[in-house]
Structure formats: C-alpha cells, structure tokens
Amino acid sequence: MFIMPNNSVTYRFTVIRVLIASFLCLVMTTPLPAQSSSSADEKVPSPGLSYRLSNQDVLLPISSAEWRLPDRWSFTMRYVHEYDISRKPMARRDNFTITCSPGTAGVRVGLGYQAIFNQLSGQSFLTFLEARAVAMRTWGHPYSAPTNSSFLGGEIRCAFFIIFNLGVGYYVPVRSSSSNDEPLFGFHIGLGI
Secondary structure: OOOOOOOHHHHHHHHHHHHHHHHHHHHHOOOOHHHOOOOOOOOOOOOOOOEEOOOOEEEEEEEEEEEEOOOEEEEEEEEEEEOOOOOOOOOEEEEEEEEEEEEOOEEEEEEEEEEEEEOOOOOOOEEEEEEEEEEEEEOOOOOOOOOOOEEEEEEEEEEEOOOEEEEEEEEEEOOOOOOOOOOEEEEEEEEEO
16 A cells, blocks of 8 residues: 655655656666767567667666665666677576666665576576676665665666566765664565566
8 A cells, every 4th residue: 555645745756756757767778979889780570568779778767676675665777788799598508687677665776797597598587697886876765774865886686587686785884964874784675687
C-alpha cells in the first residue's frame, strides 16, 4: 500500500526529482557525435526492452525493479558499453555500465564494471556480476538513513537467470549536515539485471 506524505508539496518535489533523475540518465547515455557508428558497425536488432545505440552500446530504460536499503522502492535504467563486439557465444563478457536508479526515497547514479558469465553452452543460464561506484541522495522517508543527505560508496551486485538480483553496498556521507550522518551499509533485492 502506498501512503501519501502529509505534505503534498514534499510529494510533488519528490516526483519532480525522480523525473529529473530519469531525464538526466537518458541524456547522459546518448552517444556523442564522435562515437557514431562507422561503416564497419552494423546495427544489431535490440531484443525486448533494450535499445541498441551502436554495435557496442545498449540502453535499457528499465533493467530492474528493486527494494533497497536505505532508499526503498526503485527502478534502474542502465547504459552498457560492451568491450567485445563479437556476437559469438562466450564464457564471459566484460562491460562498462552507467546506471541511474530513481526511487521513492532517493536516487543513485553509478559507474561500474559488469561481467556476464554463461555457464552452459546456450544462453539458458547467465550470471551478471557488477562492481560500481555510487553517488546516492536521499529524500522523503528513507529507511535507516537521514533524509536529504548525500552519500558516496560502492556496491557489488549479482543477477541470476536475468531475473533475480541482489547486492550489498557501503556508503559514506559526502558532508555531514547533522550528527546523524554516519557511514551505512545497504542491500537490495529485485527483479531484472
């Protein structure tokens, strides 16, 4: 059940922040003119809810829905730069990622390294591992963290079967606006990658 905050102005600002964060993530992941695909790059069809920007760049507008500590419910938008352009089955693929995760009590923006492991001969079992540096801002009513605080930290995430994901993180306050701003641990569980 979704409970509206007592102050409707606070709710409006939260919605505006989520929309701005979503827009900025889409703008940040637009390829630069210098990165435009050459004649050697052929467009590869995009499966499902992904948009292939070039032969090596993919945008996933919604790659996962998650429940996180401390920023509660969120969804993640993801830009992936694939280092290997071959489409042959491989035991491991390495990627660079930019993520933006707006949520009900905060937003996270991250830069990371992602490895995709294919354990079986086909595409039936994939494991995603990701390590990323994260900037996080809380608002509203975060769980176990002060509101309107900024944090920097690191996260390690894992996704199985491209369906279920979980992760842990450690966050340090950027600047202490009150004595309550202390380093904190977080975790998340969700659906997607």
